[in-house]
Amino acid sequence: MANFRVHVLGAAIPSALAAGLAMAGGLVTPAVGGVCFGLGVLGGMLPDIDADNSVPTRIIFGTLAVAAAAAVALALREHTAPWLVALAALAAFAVIRVGLRGFTAWLCVHRGLVHSLPFAALVGAVAVHLAWRSFHLAPTPAWLAGVFLTGGFLIHLVLDELFSVDLVGARMKRPFGTALKLGSRRQWLGTALLYAGVIGLLTVAPPADRFVRDVTSSRTRAAIAATFAGLR
Template sequence: MANFRVHFLGAAIPSAVAAGLAIAGELVTPLVGGACFGLGVLGGMLPDIDADSSVPTRIIFGALAVAAAAAVVLALHVDSAPGLVVLAAVAAFVAVRVGLRGFTAWLCVHRGLVHSLPFAALVGVLAVHVASRAFGLAPTPAWLAGVFLTGGFLVHLALDELSSVDLVGARMKRSFGTALKLGSRRQWFGTAVLYAGVIALVTIAPPADQFVRQVTSSRTRAAIAATFAGLR
């Protein structure tokens, strides 16, 4: 299994390159491009939420807890007493940092369904919906957000598989095949739920045809070429 630094750099480097190309191709604004980069890095750490003691788990749930507390403060600070706002924010922080993290640790098995291709697709299409519905992004940047998150996730899975190959001893470790997998026969119901969730979310997601056309268009390629030509 690759360590935290390998996963972080493995996701950050291609995400930075891809975000730069998306901005140069005028597919996204610099602000959205920066957010896509962040999603790529997040995706590179996300699979390890099923490992309770991992660095990514502590970072992710710590960030989610702070975000939950901040959301509560923003929602209540106008109409509620300061003391009540503080108590509600602390409660939200503890609920996520302790409650949600504990529930995830109980529910998930390391290298289980979280380390799988359908889960990677699920988090990506969820990101598309959040970007589109919560932040009002157009289909192309919304789908890019999902692609970046899933892309970082897939990098993590690929690095885990590569670390399962002992090139010196010319052998496969026991962990080989536990990351880049299509599902689990032992967890057939959970696997079916993952695939059903992906299909359902894709069906009601913003249309992807505009995203595909813009990413592959000659105009986008010309904009990227012009950007790099101007850097010479």
């Protein structure tokens, strides 16, 4: 199994390159490009939320807890007494840091359904909807947000599989095949719910044809080429 540093670097390097290309092609602003890079790195850590005391688990839930507390404080600050704002922010922090983390630890088994292709697709679909509906991004940057998160997630799964192969001894280690999987027959209900969630979210997602057209257009390629030509 790849360690934390390998997962972070493995996701950060291609995410930085892809974000640079997206900005050079005019697909996203520098701010959104930076967010996409961050989502790629986050995706590289995200599968290990099913490990109770892993470094990614502590980082992810700590970050989510702080973000939730800040969001609650910003939402309530204008029409609520300061002490109530502080109390609500503290409650939001506790719900994520203690409640959600504890629930995830109880629900998930390491190398279970979280380490699977449908879960990778699900988190990407959720990111698309958050970017589109909550942050009001256009379809192309919204889809890019989902692609970056899923891409980092997939890199994590691939690295786990690669590190499960003992090239020196020419053998497969025990964890091989537990990351890049389509689901679990033993967890058939959870697998079915994952696929249903992905299909449902993609059905009501912003149109993907605009995203595909923008990414593959000659105008985007020309903008990228012009950017790199100017760097010489």
